[in-house]
Amino acid sequence: MPQPYSLLFCHAAQVLTLAGGPPDKPLAGTDLADWRIIEHGYVACQGEAIAAVGPMSELDAGRIGPDTRIVDVSGRVLMPGLVECHTHLVFGGNRADEFQRKLQGESYLDILAAGGGILSTVRKTRAASDEELLQSALHHLEGFRRYGVTTLEAKSGYGLDAATELRLLQVAQEAGRRQPVRVVSTFLGAHVPGPEYKGRPADYLDMLLAEVLPELNPTEVPFVDIFCEEGAFSVDDSRRYLQRARELGFGLKIHAEQLHELGGCQMAAELGAISVDHCDYLSAEGAAQVAAAGQGRTVAVLLPLVPLYLRQEKYAPGRQFIEAGLPVALSTDFNPGSCPSKNLWLALQVACLKMGLTPREALAAVTLNAAWAIGQQANCGSLEPGKRADLLVLSVPDYRELPYWLGENPVAQVVIGGQLEE
Incomplete structure (x- = not known):
C-alpha cells in the first residue's frame, strides 16, 4: 500500500514540468523549448521528494490521507x-x-x-569578521528565496589570499546549513591576481595551487573557476590552472569572453568544463566549437544583468548559441560590482529582450539547464517523481506572463524539500 501524500498542490492552471528532454545532457537546440506543460494539473509530494505529477484527471485520490496537506492553486x-x-x-x-x-x-x-573596484571589496572582505560575512550571506539568501531560488551556487573570490579565500568558502557552507536554500560552493580564488601579486598572475596561480586547492575537498567544494580575460588571467595560464584542478578531482568552470573573444570558452570546454560563463563576446562560430568540444554537456551561463548594469551595448547572442546547439542557462551574477541584484526573473526578462530567448527557453535556462551548470540535475530543475520537492506557486495563470511583467516577482509560495516556506 503506497504511503499517503504529505503535500498536494491541485488544480494548477499550468504545471511547468521541464521534463521530457534527454536524460543524459542539458537541453539544447529545439529541446530547450520542447518540454512538457500540463494544463489543469497537480504536483504531489511525499516527504522531501516529488511523488507524482500529472493532470487532475489522473490524480490518485487513494493517496490523499487525513494528514495530507492540500493546497488549491487554481488559476496559478x-x-x-x-x-x-x-x-x-x-x-x-x-x-x-x-x-x-x-x-x-x-x-x-x-x-x-x-x-576602488574589486580591490575595494577585497579590503572590506578581508577586514570583515566571519560573523559579519555570515550575516550578510544569510540576508542575501533570504532575498534569493523570496524570488523563488531554491538552489544557489556561491563563489569565493573577494579574499584573493589563501586564508580569506578559505574563510569565504567556509562561510558559504555555514550559510547553506542555517537556512533552506541549498548552497553549492565554487572556488574562485583566481578572480584576479591578489594585490600582493600585481603584475605576477602566474605566481598568484602557483600560490593557489600550492596552498589552497590541496586544502579543499571536492565533495564539499565541487568546482574551481577562473576569470580568463585581459587584466586577469591568460588562456595559457587558465589552461594550466584548470588542468591541475581537474587532476585534483574538481569540476571546472570559467569566466570567459566577457570583454574580448580570447578562446577561453573553447579551451575550458575541451577540458570538460561543466560551464562557461558570461560569453558576451563569444561568436556564433565559437559557440558551435564550444558545443562540439563539450559534447553538448558544457553549459553557457549567460548573465544579462551585467551589461545592463554596466551600461554596455554588447549582450551574448543567445539566439545564435541555441541555433548552434550550445546549451544555455541564465543567472544574475549577483556581486557588489557589476550586478547587485538578486532578481533572477529580471535576468530572464532581459534575456528575452536582449539575447533573443523565448519565454519557454528562458524558463528552462533558470531551472533544468541551470541545475546542469552546477551538477545538480539529478536533484532539482524539473518536476519529476523522485526529484527533490523544490517548487514554486506563481501568482500568474500562464507562463507567458512571466517575462511580460517587467521587474515583478511572481512568486506566491516557495517549497524547498517538501516544506512549504511561509
Missing part, C-alpha cells in the same frame, strides 16, 4: 524552484559610492586606479 502556475547557477554570495561592504561616481562619468579604470 506551478513550476520547479529557480536554480541560481552563478553568484558571488559572500563579500564585505558594498560599492554604492562607486555607482554614484560611475553615473557622474568616472570610468571603471579611473575608479580602479584610485583603489
Whole structure:
C-alpha cells in the first residue's frame, strides 16, 4: 500500500514540468523549448521528494490521507524552484559610492586606479569578521528565496589570499546549513591576481595551487573557476590552472569572453568544463566549437544583468548559441560590482529582450539547464517523481506572463524539500 501524500498542490492552471528532454545532457537546440506543460494539473509530494505529477484527471485520490496537506492553486502556475547557477554570495561592504561616481562619468579604470573596484571589496572582505560575512550571506539568501531560488551556487573570490579565500568558502557552507536554500560552493580564488601579486598572475596561480586547492575537498567544494580575460588571467595560464584542478578531482568552470573573444570558452570546454560563463563576446562560430568540444554537456551561463548594469551595448547572442546547439542557462551574477541584484526573473526578462530567448527557453535556462551548470540535475530543475520537492506557486495563470511583467516577482509560495516556506 503506497504511503499517503504529505503535500498536494491541485488544480494548477499550468504545471511547468521541464521534463521530457534527454536524460543524459542539458537541453539544447529545439529541446530547450520542447518540454512538457500540463494544463489543469497537480504536483504531489511525499516527504522531501516529488511523488507524482500529472493532470487532475489522473490524480490518485487513494493517496490523499487525513494528514495530507492540500493546497488549491487554481488559476496559478506551478513550476520547479529557480536554480541560481552563478553568484558571488559572500563579500564585505558594498560599492554604492562607486555607482554614484560611475553615473557622474568616472570610468571603471579611473575608479580602479584610485583603489576602488574589486580591490575595494577585497579590503572590506578581508577586514570583515566571519560573523559579519555570515550575516550578510544569510540576508542575501533570504532575498534569493523570496524570488523563488531554491538552489544557489556561491563563489569565493573577494579574499584573493589563501586564508580569506578559505574563510569565504567556509562561510558559504555555514550559510547553506542555517537556512533552506541549498548552497553549492565554487572556488574562485583566481578572480584576479591578489594585490600582493600585481603584475605576477602566474605566481598568484602557483600560490593557489600550492596552498589552497590541496586544502579543499571536492565533495564539499565541487568546482574551481577562473576569470580568463585581459587584466586577469591568460588562456595559457587558465589552461594550466584548470588542468591541475581537474587532476585534483574538481569540476571546472570559467569566466570567459566577457570583454574580448580570447578562446577561453573553447579551451575550458575541451577540458570538460561543466560551464562557461558570461560569453558576451563569444561568436556564433565559437559557440558551435564550444558545443562540439563539450559534447553538448558544457553549459553557457549567460548573465544579462551585467551589461545592463554596466551600461554596455554588447549582450551574448543567445539566439545564435541555441541555433548552434550550445546549451544555455541564465543567472544574475549577483556581486557588489557589476550586478547587485538578486532578481533572477529580471535576468530572464532581459534575456528575452536582449539575447533573443523565448519565454519557454528562458524558463528552462533558470531551472533544468541551470541545475546542469552546477551538477545538480539529478536533484532539482524539473518536476519529476523522485526529484527533490523544490517548487514554486506563481501568482500568474500562464507562463507567458512571466517575462511580460517587467521587474515583478511572481512568486506566491516557495517549497524547498517538501516544506512549504511561509
